[in-house]
Amino acid sequence: MSLIIFLLIGLLAGFLAGKIMKGRGFGLIGNLLVGVVGAVIGGYLVTLLGFSASGLIAEIIVATLGAVVLLAAISFIKKA
Template identity: 45%
Template sequence: MGLGIIGWIVIGIVAGWLAEKVMGRSHGLITNLIVGVIGALLGGFIASNLLGIDVGGFNIVTLLVAFLGACLLLFLVGLVKRRT
């Protein structure tokens, strides 16, 4: 069973908020949502294509993959910002 739009929003907000706290950033709710959803896509791509982990549904694995993807995204954005 896949996630509906509400599920993606919830996972995105939680993953973005957790990544914000771990990475020492300060964003708003909408930015957390965007970072979380993009992080979920990034993490899901890495997990499924490079690691062979099946990610889907509303569970802790999905949240963990989204969180790790959001942290990676914030890390990469931080690298780009330092160079400019």
């Protein structure tokens, strides 16, 4: 069950990051991939800063933050 919740959070985070960074989503699979990878990145960054995310809303925020960082990095690499 926790895997399903993790994937749903990743899907929502990818959707939100797509709206924040590009103004549109990336489709179901794209949003899921961006969100799941973003959740891992966001979790790492938050832990690195000495914080922890507990609760569903905090996990969505951290995953979205990580997904935005991922999309910003991809955009930066594409422009270079």
